[in-house]
Amino acid sequence: MESNARRLWKLLEPIHAVGYFSPEPIALLKEAGYRGYWMGYFAARSAPLGTVPAEVIHAVFYNFAFSHVSRALPDAWTFAPPETAHEARRTGAVAALRRHLGPLADSDDLTRAASLASRAALSAPAEGRALYAALRSLPVSEDPLTLLWDAATLLREHRGDGHVATLLAAGIGGRESHVFHALANGTSPAVYATSRNIHETEWDSLVAGLRSRGLVTDDGASLTEAGLETKARIESQTDALAATAYAALEPAEVDELITLLRPLTKAVVASGEIPNQSPMGLDLDDATR
Structure with missing residues (x-):
């Protein structure tokens, strides 16, 4: 049986992810002056940390190639400051959510979901979680729809920081983690060629490194028993660290939040704008079951 932390991740991730994939935030980041999708991505996601060097963002994000990060940062800040990047993504994400949700965007159920999710997001432990802590330092909105996106984003980065630790x-x-996930779950390497610039030569080298440690089979097609055990430990520990964010909610409130989020997430997924399989492993076919 899935943990509540994993169920909530599956429900909140698509709400957060409109900030990357829907046309509204992409257009606003372009209007702000950022050149190309990836400059906008790195600028917007790293914005809460300020104008830190590319080395810091590479370390915090963990799974991108440094060459990919450094093509965008710090050059992005010559076009517009971090505050502009954050607000462009946030404003665009909320506009996209309103389009996807229709009447649900102004419903009492959404207001209640936003309140519960925000209580969890704002009370989560910040120690050791740099990206979450940076986001947590920013003001949150009183508008329920914006509050919901803020909360989903905070909880997503809280979980992500914990995942990096595991x-x-x-x-x-970081680069190995993509191969590790793909071999465990059958995700096509093409997903990572597009989203993380891992092409065939690097992919083969990463597979070889994992194989040399007994984590990948000799043919490089799947994880060994030791690899599967390691993967299971990583996922279990990630869930356990993420669960600390929900300690502020009563068990009945966690169940209520899950129930309230299902129709909201279903509407976002139905838009077709969020890729069905993310590099972090979320299968959207699973998200609202």
Whole structure:
């Protein structure tokens, strides 16, 4: 049986992800002056951290190539400051949510979901979670729809920071983590060629490194038993660290939040704008079951 932390991740991730994939935030980031999708992505996601060097963003994001990050940062800040990037993504994401949700955007159920999610998001432990802590330092909105996106984004980055910690503890590098996930779940390498610039030569090298540690089979097509055990530990520990965000809610409130989020997430997924399989492993076919 799935943990509540994992169920909530599946429900909140698509709400957060409109900030990356829907046309409204992409257009606003372009209007702000950022050149190309990836400059807008790195500027908007890293904006809460300020104008730190590319080395810092590479470390915090963990799974991108440094060359990919450094093509965007710090050059992005010569076009518009971090505050502009954050507001462009946020404003665009909320506009996209309103379009996807229709009448649900102004419903009492959404207001209640936003309130519950925000209580969790604002009370989560910040120690050791740099990106979450930076986001947490920013003001939150009183508008329910904006509050919901803020909360989904905070909870997503809280979970992501914890996931990076579990990967580090397991000895799985950032680039390796993509291969590790793909071999465990059958995700096509093409997903990572597009989203993380991992092409065939690097992919083969990463597979070879994992195979040398007994985590990948000799043919490079799947994880060994040891690899599967490591993957299971990483996922379990990620869920356990993410669950700390929901300690502020009563068990009945967690169940209520899950129930309230289902129709909202279903409407976002139905738009078709969010890729069905994300690099982090979320299968949207599963999200609203």
